[in-house]
Amino acid sequence: MKHDFDRIIDRKNTLCIKHDPAARGMPADVLPLWVADMDFAAPPCVVDALVERSRHGxxxxxxxxxxxxxxxxxxxxxxxxxxxxxxxxxxxxxxxxxxxxxxxxxxxxxxxxxxxxxxxxxxxxxxxxxxxxxxxxxxxxxxxxxxxxxxxxxxxxxxxxxxxxxxxxxxxxxxxxxxxxxxxxxxxxxxxxxxxxxxxxxxxxxxxxxxxxxxxxxxxxxxxxxxxxxxxxxxxxxxxxxxxxxxxxxxxxxxxxxxxxxxxxxxxxxxxxxxxxxxxxxxxxGEEWLAELLAYLDGNISFLEGALGKLAPRVRLMRPEGTYLAWLDFRGLGMSAGQLDSFVANRAKLWLNSGYTFGESGTGFMRLNAACPRSILEEAADRLCAAVAEQG
Ligand SMILES: Cc1ncc(COP(=O)(O)O)c(C=O)c1O
The missing domain is CATH 3.40.640.10 (Type I PLP-dependent aspartate aminotransferase-like (Major domain))
Incomplete structure (x- = not known):
């Protein structure tokens, strides 16, 4: 790949909402995998065009x-x-x-x-x-x-x-x-x-x-x-x-x-x-960059599917055909909506979107944004597997 999607870019102190847990009452040490933007830099051709336009003043x-x-x-x-x-x-x-x-x-x-x-x-x-x-x-x-x-x-x-x-x-x-x-x-x-x-x-x-x-x-x-x-x-x-x-x-x-x-x-x-x-x-x-992005995202989702496979039937991943969003079914854990929110944030230390915000039928689900470097996703999968195992 020409573009490095594995690179971790620190987004703190850039006014970005995704990496600001304190602003939304989340624990400081959660991995932010919620709102739908990506932790990747935009294509170089876009960054260059913006820089050039900025220089005009x-x-x-x-x-x-x-x-x-x-x-x-x-x-x-x-x-x-x-x-x-x-x-x-x-x-x-x-x-x-x-x-x-x-x-x-x-x-x-x-x-x-x-x-x-x-x-x-x-x-x-x-x-x-x-x-x-x-x-x-x-x-x-x-x-x-x-x-x-x-x-x-x-x-x-x-x-x-x-x-x-x-x-x-x-x-x-x-x-x-x-x-x-x-x-x-x-x-x-x-x-x-x-x-x-x-x-x-x-x-x-x-x-x-x-x-x-x-x-x-x-x-x-x-x-x-x-x-x-x-x-x-x-x-x-x-x-x-x-x-x-x-x-x-x-x-x-x-x-x-x-x-x-x-x-x-x-x-x-x-x-x-x-x-x-x-x-x-x-x-x-941006088309060449996009082709590489799609391959990387597909790999991310395959990784997640593999890593979380062992959690079924307690947690199941609905593999997306499109979007970089993974819909996780936690209903097998038998928790209330409040218990699940707390379990994910405080035990798994992940910041996901609560399923019920997408409508009542989303209760018991969580949405995970997989558009991040693979190593972050690996950490997220480890945290989730450990928390579920602890749960018994
Ligand atoms: C289906 C859908 N529509 C719209 C948006 C947001 O669009 P915008 O930022 O252009 O308002 C999102 C972002 O997550 C989305 O998933």
Whole structure:
């Protein structure tokens, strides 16, 4: 490998939230494997572009240009076979921001908005915080141990609750599913039948393993483009979350105008220049780095699967098809949610995301972020195995 993903980079005192346990009431000696950013440096081409731009010294109001869009268009075509047009694009300072914005723009207070839980916790928050009605369709764990959508329940909940929007997580956080075209087609057909707009959060779209290919929801069927808002960003792929830039696409003019009006009413203006510079550099020159990253992450997950295999059935890992997030099922330990939180933080000395924050059905699970040097993961596995063994 040309890039050294084994290198441990000290992130303390860099204003990073992941490595600041005191700020969130965690013991000082926990290994931080929670929030979804990576402990790897961004690709050298991105760092170089940011340094060069910094040296210029003037950081005034900035905006994207034709070259920015060309780079984006080539990326989505090359990586996902998806052809985007300039007028579909809208920039926001993050995908969570875009999800909130879309919920407000495309539904009215009191409207039903459906999510498939367990799922990335800001989805439910965006529905509640904006005074919409949260409707939940639970994912089921299939015979292969992976999450699957309950299509009959999904459609029934939509019909019963007059649902107006569906927030889709694809690939799925925390379960790591890379939804197949067939699954997305079924979800989309249901939404079309019931006049439901789909807010597709595809932020993890570049991180897929085992020869899988991410399917862009809006591109699965020509009819889906008219009901979809596709949320993308270079931030998960290239570790740029702190630069706060996401690319949101809506092919339908009506949806787009409502989103644009919402941006105006929120007082949004130009994007940050470092976000623009990093996005261009990453999508134009980061592909070789990304290939190595994916191989390294796949290796990390295989390591974890092997190391934790002996803990079954007390602890089981749901191997992700995409994302660098591992969903761990601790239900075999028979602990309450509070006991499990304490066990993981105080006995295993790990800082993970509590499963119940992803929805009630996440109770008994924990999410582990595997995007770190392998030696950190080895330490994490040792700590967890020792704590479980002590537990008897
Ligand atoms: C599914 C999903 N959407 C959005 C985000 C965050 O996006 P942003 O930092 O662009 O708001 C995350 C980060 O973990 C995520 O997993």
């Amino acid at each position: 003037i950081f005034g109001y900035s905006n994207i240009n034709g070259e920015y869009f060309d780079i984006l268009r080539d990326w989505f075509l090359r990586r996902h076979g998806w052809r985007v047009e300039r007028e579909w694009l809208l920039l926001t300072p993050g995908v969570v921001n875009a999800v909130y914005l879309a919920v407000r723009a495309l539904t009215a207070p009191g409207d039903g908005v459906i999510v498939m839980q367990p799922v990335y916790y800001p989805f439910a928050a965006s529905v509640r915080d904006t005074g919409r009605k949260l409707v939940v369709s639970e994912l089921a764990i299939g015979a292969d141990g992976r999450y699957e959508a309950d299509m009959a329940d999904f459609e029934a909940k939509i019909a019963e609750n007059g649902v107006k929007a569906f927030i889709l997580c694809s690939p799925h956080n925390p379960g790591g599913r890379v939804w197949t075209r067939g699954e997305l087609k079924r979800m989309g057909d249901i939404c079309l039948r019931h006049g439901v707009t789909v807010i597709a959060d595809e932020i993890h779209q570049d991180i897929v393993f085992g020869g899988r290919r991410h399917a862009v929801f809006a591109d699965v069927d020509p009819a889906f483009a008219s009901i979809a808002v596709t949320c993308t960003a270079p931030s998960k792929t290239f570790n740029l979350a702190g630069l706060q830039l996401s690319n949101i696409f809506a092919a339908d003019g009506g949806l787009r105008r409502r989103l644009e009006a919402e941006c105006r009413s929120a007082g949004m203006s130009q994007p940050g220049v470092m976000g623009i510079v990093s996005c261009m550099a990453a999508y134009a020159g």
